[in-house]
Amino acid sequence: MDYRDPDALLARxxxxxxxxxxxxxxxxxxxxxxxxxxxxxxxxDLRHVLEVGAGTGALTDRLLAVADxxxxxxxxxxLAAFLREEFAAEIDAGRLTVLEGDALEVELxxxxxxxxxxxxxxxxxxxxxxxxxxxxxVLMFQREFADRMAADPGSDDYGRLSVTAGxxxxxxxxxxxxxxxxxxxxxxxxxxxxxxxxxxxxxxxxDEAFMDLVRAIFTQRRKxxxxxxxxxxxxxxxxxxEAVVDAAGEDLMRKRAGDMTPAEFAKLARLAAEVGDP
Numbered sequence: 001m002d003y004r005d006p007d008a009l010l011a012r013x014x015x016x017x018x019x020x021x022x023x024x025x026x027x028x029x030x031x032x033x034x035x036x037x038x039x040x041x042x043x044x045d046l047r048h049v050l051e052v053g054a055g056t057g058a059l060t061d062r063l064l065a066v067a068d069x070x071x072x073x074x075x076x077x078x079l080a081a082f083l084r085e086e087f088a089a090e091i092d093a094g095r096l097t098v099l100e101g102d103a104l105e106v107e108l109x110x111x112x113x114x115x116x117x118x119x120x121x122x123x124x125x126x127x128x129x130x131x132x133x134x135x136x137x138v139l140m141f142q143r144e145f146a147d148r149m150a151a152d153p154g155s156d157d158y159g160r161l162s163v164t165a166g167x168x169x170x171x172x173x174x175x176x177x178x179x180x181x182x183x184x185x186x187x188x189x190x191x192x193x194x195x196x197x198x199x200x201x202x203x204x205x206x207d208e209a210f211m212d213l214v215r216a217i218f219t220q221r222r223k224x225x226x227x228x229x230x231x232x233x234x235x236x237x238x239x240x241x242e243a244v245v246d247a248a249g250e251d252l253m254r255k256r257a258g259d260m261t262p263a264e265f266a267k268l269a270r271l272a273a274e275v276g277d278p
Contacts, residue, residue, distance in 0.1 A: 001065050004086075006032065006058035010183065013056045013082045017184045021076075022119040025055050026140070028181035032058055035138060036066045038174050038194045039113055044136040050111040052103045052126060053119045057083050063115055064090055071097045071109050104129065111135065120145070120186070124161065131168040132207065137195040138174075146173050146191035153261050160218040163262050164211060167204075169195035202266040205273035212236055213269050217257045225260065225268070226253040239277035247271050 006027040010016065017023045026032055039046060046067040054060050054072035056079065063070045064087075074080040080100035090096040099106055104125050114130055117140040127149070130137055141149070144157075150171040151157035165171045175192040179185035204210040216232035217225065226245050233241045245253060248271055252264060 001062075003029075003032075003065070004058065004061045005029075006056070009056040009058055009086070012086065013079060015056065015079065017182075019184060019186070022121040023055070023076075024120075024182040024184060024186045026058060026117045026177075026181060027183045028177075031175075031177055031181050032062055034175065035059060035117075035140075035192065036062050036115060038138045038192060039115055039136055040066055042136065042194070042196060045112040048109070048111045048113075050108065050114040050116070050130075052114065052116040054083055054098070055079060055117070057086055059115070059117055060087065060096070064095060067113075069095055069097075071099060071111065073099045073101065073103045073106060075100070075102050108133075113137070114139065116140065120188075127161075128164065131165060131195065134168070134197045136197065137169070137193070139193050139195075140177065140190055141193055142186075143176060143189040143191045146193045149173075149193055154259050158258050159221070160214055163214050163218075163260075163265055165195065166262050167200055167207070167210070169197045171195050200262065200266070202263040204266045204269045209237075209273060210266065210269040213272055214265050217260075217265070217268075221257040223256065224253060225255050225257070228257060229268075236272065236276075238272055241276060243275040243277070244268065244271050247275050 017025050048069045049063050049067040051060055051063060051072045054074045060072050080098055083098045087096050104122055113136045115138040120142050123141050123145050148157045148159055148161045149165045150173050151162040172194050173191050174194045177190040213236050216235035217228045220228035220231050229241045229244055
C-alpha cells in the first residue's frame with residue numbers, strides 16, 4: 001500500500017510534537033504498518049474502528065486500509081482541523097469521522113475494535129473505559145504500563161490494572177517499541193498491547209462491586225487480605241467486613257493482594273455480597 005509519509009504529514013500539519021501536551025507522534029513506517037496486523041491476524045471485526053489520539057493521521061491512514069469505517073478522536077483543535085482537510089475525500093465517502101474533543105469526555109460511538117497510539121497521560125482512564133465494551137483492542141502504552149496490564153499473579157508488576165484487564169480479556173504485549181519510533185522521542189520505552197475479549201471463568205455479583213473490592217484491597221497490597229478487608233471498608237463499601245473475613249477461610253485471609261488470582265478476588269466479591277452487607 002502507498003501510505004501517507006508520517007514525516008510529510010507532520011510537515012503539512014506544521015507540528016513537531018509537544019511533550020508537555022503528551023504529543024509524541026509515531027513516525028516509524030515499519031511500526032505503523034504492523035499495528036493494524038495485530039487486529040487482522042486474530043480476525044477482529046473491523047467494520048468500525050475507533051482511534052483515540054489520531055494526531056496527524058499516520059495510523060489513521062493505515063486503519064482506513066483495513067477497516068470499513070474509522071472514527072478518529074483528536075483533542076487538539078488544530079490537528080482535528082488538519083485531519084478534516086487531509087482526509088476530506090475519506091470523510092466525504094463516509095469512511096472517516098473526526099471527533100474533536102477529549103476521549104474521556106466525548107460520547108463514544110458503537111465500535112467493533114479500537115486501534116490507537118494513545119496519549120500516555122490518559123492510559124489508565126481510557127483503558128478502563130474501553131475494556132468493558134467487549135471488543136478487541138490494539139493500543140500503544142508506556143512499556144511499564146503495558147507490563148503491568150499483562151502481569152500474572154505473584155509477579156512484581158501484578159496489580160489492580162492486571163486484575164481489571166484480565167477480567168475482561170486475554171492481554172498480550174505483542175511488540176516493544178523504542179523511543180526513536182516517535183517524534184519527539186518520549187522519555188520512556190513503549191509497547192503495543194492486544195486484548196482479546198472473553199468471559200471470565202468465574203462469577204461476580206456485578207462488575208462495579210468486583211472492581212471496587214479489587215481497588216480497595218490493592219491500596220493495602222503489603223497487608224494480608226484479612227487486614228486489607230478490615231482497613232478498606234470505606235472504599236469497598238462493606239458494612240460488615242468482619243463477616244467477610246470469617247466466611248473466607250484462613251488460606252485466603254493470609255494471602256496478600258499481589259498473590260491473589262482474579263478468581264480468588266471474585267470469591268471475595270461474592271462473599272462480600274452475601275455476608276458483608278455492601
